[in-house]
Amino acid sequence: MKNSVISRLYVTLIFTLFSVIIQAQVTGGTIKYKHTVYFEFENMPPDMPKSSETFTRLLFNSNEAIYEKDPDVKIETEANDNTPRMFRRMRERSSKTNYTNLEKSISIEQLNLFGKDFLISDSIENIKWKVSAGEQKVIAGYTCMKASYKDSLSNVVVFFTPQIPKKFGPDKYGGLPGIILEMQSAQTHIIAIDIKTDVPVIKIPSKGDKMNRRDFEKMRDEKMKEMRQMGGGRGGEVRVIRQ
Secondary structure, eight states: OHHHHHHHHHHHHHHHHHHHHHHHOOOOOEEEEEEEOHHHOOOTTTTSSEEEEEEEEEEEEEEEEEEOOOOTTTOOOOTOSSSOHHHHHHOOOOOOOEEEEETTEHHHHHHEEEEEEEEEEOOOOOOOOOOEEEEEEEEEEEEEEEEEEOSOOOOOEEEEEESOOOOSSSOOOOOOOSSEEEOOOEEEEEEEHHHHHHOOOOOOOOOOOOEEEEHHHHHHHHHHHHHHHHHOOOOOOOOOOOO
């Protein structure tokens, strides 16, 4: 037991020292990801796909980052795609943009809901990660360490690399001593497929009605309630298919 603890501390120390050495070298970058969402609806047709893939990217510098749909990748709908048209439209519109500013400790999420664009401002979430120093893997040529957290709604596992010591990651995840290159949950898998260490231009999202997180969630819940009432309480409910 004692040797195991010492080994983990040793691995953590090596990563930390290595990060300090290269930190001055990495000032920014562009990471491209494959983002897969798994879903299942009640009364779902047996031939309907149970997952949906999009390709995204993370642009970052020392202080800012933006996670968005990759404009360089165009996914064409296949002729044998049996996904109902309504769900295909939902999939196309579901892409969102997440902007993070560490200096100001703010995040801005841009998304489309009910055919309308919103800009949702919030403080950066302080995720209480549990780092497993002894569990490692190589992703896109970078050695990564495992971290996880669990709350009442989520059980999330990520792999981050201290070789790029920036506290960013895909979607809303970050706060670790290295860029997150993979994220896993019951319904989502995001993994890096290409990494370039450049200094990209980062533009703050500006399209949409500005709201804070609390007001947006209140509005969203009220709209969803209205839609359920108009539909007589019917409708498909999403079930987690991976644990």
